[in-house]
Amino acid sequence: MSLSFALLVSGQPCTDQASLSALRFCKAALDSGHSVYRVFFFNDGVHCANRFITPPQDEISVPKQWQALQQEFAIDLVVCVSSALRRGIVDAKEAERYELGGHNMADGFTIGGLGQWVDACIQADRVVRFGSNTQ
Amino acid sequence: MKFLYIFTRSAYGNSIAREALDMALASAAFDQEVSLVFAQEAIYQLVMQQNSANTEKKPHLGVINALPLYDIDDIYYLAEDSSTYNLPPAALVPQAKALSAEQFSSLMSSADRIQSF
Amino acid sequence: MSLHILNSTSSLSRCQFSLTDGDAVILIEDAVLLAASNIEITSGDASIYALSDDIDRRGVNPVGAVTLVDYSGFVELCAQHRHCLSW
Numbered sequence: 088m089s090l091s092f093a094l095l096v097s098g099q100p101c102t103d104q105a106s107l108s109a110l111r112f113c114k115a116a117l118d119s120g121h122s123v124y125r126v127f128f129f130n131d132g133v134h135c136a137n138r139f140i141t142p143p144q145d146e147i148s149v150p151k152q153w154q155a156l157q158q159e160f161a162i163d164l165v166v167c168v169s170s171a172l173r174r175g176i177v178d179a180k181e182a183e184r185y186e187l188g189g190h191n192m193a194d195g196f197t198i199g200g201l202g203q204w205v206d207a208c209i210q211a212d213r214v215v216r217f218g219s220n221t222q
Numbered sequence: 223m224k225f226l227y228i229f230t231r232s233a234y235g236n237s238i239a240r241e242a243l244d245m246a247l248a249s250a251a252f253d254q255e256v257s258l259v260f261a262q263e264a265i266y267q268l269v270m271q272q273n274s275a276n277t278e279k280k281p282h283l284g285v286i287n288a289l290p291l292y293d294i295d296d297i298y299y300l301a302e303d304s305s306t307y308n309l310p311p312a313a314l315v316p317q318a319k320a321l322s323a324e325q326f327s328s329l330m331s332s333a334d335r336i337q338s339f
Numbered sequence: 340m341s342l343h344i345l346n347s348t349s350s351l352s353r354c355q356f357s358l359t360d361g362d363a364v365i366l367i368e369d370a371v372l373l374a375a376s377n378i379e380i381t382s383g384d385a386s387i388y389a390l391s392d393d394i395d396r397r398g399v400n401p402v403g404a405v406t407l408v409d410y411s412g413f414v415e416l417c418a419q420h421r422h423c424l425s426w
Contacts, residue, residue, distance in 0.1 A: 090418050095337075097238065104346070104368045111392070115410035121418070130241050170241060201248035208335050209223055209254075213417050216337065216425040220347035220369050221236070228424070230353055262353060300356065327359055330422075336341070338357070338424040 091124045092116050093211035095204065096132035098219035100149035101142070106135045109217035110152050117160050125163040125207040126153075128196070131219060133171040136164070138193035154195040165199040166192065225254045226333035229264035233282040239267065242339035243285055250292040257296035257329060258289070259321065265303045268314040286315055300326060342420035343385070345370035351378070354426040358382040365408070365416055367393055374401040388416060 094113060098105020113123055128135050140148050157164050172181060175191075178198050182190035192198065208214050227246045233239045243258075250256045260267050267286060274281035289297055301320040304310060311320060321329065330336060340361050343354050346368040358364070358380060366374055366389040374389045389399075391407040401407065408416065417423045 088418070092417070108346070108367060111410050112413060116414045119411050119414050121414065129245070130238055169244065201245055202252055204245065205249050205252045205254065208225070208249075208337075213423060214335055214337065215344070215417055215423045218238070218339075218346070218425055220350075228357065230426075261356060302356070323356075326357075330341070330357065330359075333422075336422045336424060338354075338426060 089120050089122065090212040091122045091210070093124050093204075093207035093214045094126045095214070095216040095218075096126060096128050096135060097130040098217060099131040099134035100137075100140055102131070103219040103221075105217040105219055106132065106149045106153075110149070110156065112215070112217070113156060113162070117156075117162075123160070123162045124211040125165055125203065127165050127167065127199075127204040127207060128170075129167045129204065130170050131174070132217075133166050133174050133176045136166045136171070136176055136192050136196040139191050150193040150196075154193060157195040164196045165203050166196050167204070168198050168200055171198060223254050223334040224257070224332060225249045226257045226259065226329060226336045228259045228261055228336065228338040229267065230262040230339065232263045232266040234277070234279075238339055239264070240279075240282065240285070242337075243267075245337075246294065247285075247289075247292050250294050256292075256294050257298065257333070258294060259298045259300070259326065259329070260318070261300050261303060263307075265299045265307055265309055265314070268297075268299055268318045269309060270313060270315055283315075287317075290317055298326075298329070340420050341422040341424055342416050344423060344425045345373070346425065348372050350426040354424070355380070355382050357424065358385050360384050362386075363388060363416060363420060365390065365413060366405070367413070369393075369397075371397055371399050371401075374403075374405045375399050377403045378405070388412070 178192040297318045360383040362385040371393045
């Protein structure tokens with residue numbers, strides 16, 4: 088039976104394993120024939136959308152891994168606007184609105200409100216969160 | 223849909239407590255039936271005597287007291303935690319109600335979506 | 340029926356109050372360290388799983404009744420349980 092998943096990512100690259108666990112889970116769900124309705128990046132998870140993340144040369148950047156997954160499966164990657172702004176993750180529109188002089192949101196991610204997570208919880212069959220180990 | 227949020231962290235020392243509460247508020251704003259359980263250390267979010275005059279963030283108690291304005295009336299803590307943390311009902315906001323273990327179990331069974339933070 | 344996803348060694352004590360009979364627990368990330376000693380579930384009677392990737396990565400030797408699953412097994416556990424709660 089194919090189910091749809093709504094994934095919440097609330098942990099961040101480098102600091103904890105949440106984003107990596109979420110990536111692997113997401114890929115496994117898709118490979119198993121399930122669908123991913125939306126991945127919502129919330130709280131510290133918004134850092135997954137930071138295009139300036141530059142890991143050591145022998146590691147793959149988490150934002151790039153999400154982008155690759157988004158390109159291959161056309162999944163909806165939404166970054167929570169309120170979590171993002173307070174952490175300095177901004178797209179071009181928010182950067183202009185707040186006159187920040189630059190933006191850092193990686194392509195493939197879109198900014199959105201908590202309503203999109205509520206919608207995902209309603210529409211999807213399963214809701215799973217990947218958070219930091221101190222949350 | 224019936225959304226149940228289970229909180230386990232106190233406010234101020236982390237960002238998840240406040241942001242998860244915002245998520246619950248958003249669920250109510252989008253017309254979902256929301257119940258909140260403040261379990262374990264989260265019972266401290268319900269303490270009436272929170273003095274946040276000197277904090278640079280918005281006082282947490284303000285959000286707790288605004289919950290009924292968002293039609294969130296099902297605000298609970300666990301009777302066991304009230305005892306463990308030595309916080310009698312009189313120390314907690316009046317809009318919060320105690321749940322026995324059985325009542326909590328029943329609340330979980332009747333929820334359509336449960337999220338824990 | 341709920342699947343409880345534990346990701347740290349302090350997750351188990353934090354979630355005990357919400358465990359009921361028929362629930363399942365999966366240890367991922369640092370929580371797999373709990374599998375190195377006998378896990379005590381004090382509330383209800385839950386089946387215990389651990390993510391093999393995280394077990395192998397950390398060199399943990401699981402003891403007791405812990406079933407190892409890979410990521411597709413993890414997905415399957417989520418599919419089988421109505422609620423997936425992370426602690």
